[in-house]
Amino acid sequence: MIVVEELTKRYGPTLALDRLSFEVRPGVVTGFLGPNGAGKSTTLRIILGLHHPTSGRATIDNRRYDRIRRPMHEVGAVLDTDAAHPGRSAFHHLACLARSNGIGKARVGAVLDQVGLANVAHKRVGGFSLGMRQRLGIAGALLGDPAVVLLDEPVNGLDAAGIRWIRSTLRSLAAEGRTVLLSSHLMSEMALTVDHVLVVGQGRLLESASVAEIRERFERDVLVRSPRADDLTRILTGLGATVTVGPGGEVAVAGMDASAIGDAAAAASIAIHELTPRSATLEDVYLDMTSKAAEYRATKERTERP
Numbered sequence: 058m059i060v061v062e063e064l065t066k067r068y069g070p071t072l073a074l075d076r077l078s079f080e081v082r083p084g085v086v087t088g089f090l091g092p093n094g095a096g097k098s099t100t101l102r103i104i105l106g107l108h109h110p111t112s113g114r115a116t117i118d119n120r121r122y123d124r125i126r127r128p129m130h131e132v133g134a135v136l137d138t139d140a141a142h143p144g145r146s147a148f149h150h151l152a153c154l155a156r157s158n159g160i161g162k163a164r165v166g167a168v169l170d171q172v173g174l175a176n177v178a179h180k181r182v183g184g185f186s187l188g189m190r191q192r193l194g195i196a197g198a199l200l201g202d203p204a205v206v207l208l209d210e211p212v213n214g215l216d217a218a219g220i221r222w223i224r225s226t227l228r229s230l231a232a233e234g235r236t237v238l239l240s241s242h243l244m245s246e247m248a249l250t251v252d253h254v255l256v257v258g259q260g261r262l263l264e265s266a267s268v269a270e271i272r273e274r275f276e277r278d279v280l281v282r283s284p285r286a287d288d289l290t291r292i293l294t295g296l297g298a299t300v301t302v303g304p305g306g307e308v309a310v311a312g313m314d315a316s317a318i319g320d321a322a323a324a325a326s327i328a329i330h331e332l333t334p335r336s337a338t339l340e341d342v343y344l345d346m347t348s349k350a351a352e353y354r355a356t357k358e359r360t361e362r363p
């Protein structure tokens with residue numbers, strides 16, 4: 058479990074993190090989401106002890122990263138896909154990492170198999186595609202069989218097959234009970250990959266919820282088409298729904314779900330030609346949240362300026 062408490066980070070005049078707090082639980086894939094400059098990399102770097110917070114703290118299973126005796130056995134991270142020397146083979150790169158962290162050579166073969174690079178193990182990393190370098194980064198992160206895996210923008214620039222591979226790999230790591238946190242600035246990439254999202258904007262936590270919760274919360278209305286739209290509108294309004302009739306005679310119903318609308322129509326023998334629940338896309342919700350945070354920050358800075 059990763060716990061971030063009241064984390065604040067200033068780089069000179071820039072407030073990168075503003076009392077950010079959240080928890081990342083094991084067994085689920087958690088997405089750390091926010092627009093460029095929101096503070097995602099800064100947070101990951103602080104969790105990994107690479108940067109010091111101005112105040113607040115980040116712990117992994119109750120310890121700060123620099124107190125962990127054998128870090129590769131507890132936390133695997135990929136911050137940069139170009140971490141391997143281009144002249145080395147994948148095997149050589151991983152063998153060096155393993156040796157310097159007291160990990161047996163047998164793990165090198167095991168992780169190369171796990172990420173699907175066994176057949177190119179002895180090829181130079183310089184000739185690898187972005188997808189292969191990403192796999193190699195993940196192989197390195199898994200060398201110590203860690204309970205916590207952190208990935209910064211792992212799907213950035215990957216093709217569809219690469220994204221599918223990352224998704225299934227992260228799902229199986231979480232299913233093994235590991236804590237998996239990955240950052241992204243694109244909600245569309247996250248929606249199919251993660252179970253839980255932490256949304257940050259301007260260094261603050263804007264949301265911590267499961268993807269299902271967010272979808273449910275922002276479910277908007279149900280579109281209904283019926284040859285007896287007027288009668289149906291009267292019945293649904295009587296049942297407490299808010300009904301808006303569109304220009305083409307279609308009816309948008311809020312406050313009632315599709316099955317209740319269908320039952321009410323059937324009870325009155327009203328034919329239904331279409332019944333479509335409409336939700337705001339996760340992308341809409343995310344853009345709305347982050348743009349509100351940007352407006353709030355701009356207003357706050359204007360009013361606080363002497």
Ligand SMILES: Nc1ncnc2c1ncn2[C@@H]1O[C@H](COP(=O)(O)OP(=O)(O)OP(=O)(O)O)[C@@H](O)[C@H]1O
Binds near residue numbers: 092094097099
């Ligand atoms: N070493 C640094 N020195 C000065 N400012 C920095 C430094 N690192 C980050 N920042 C600033 O802190 C803020 C947060 O940056 P950070 O890289 O953490 O955001 P991010 O969410 O990871 O963005 P991206 O998606 O673009 O990687 C930004 O305003 C950035 O310019």
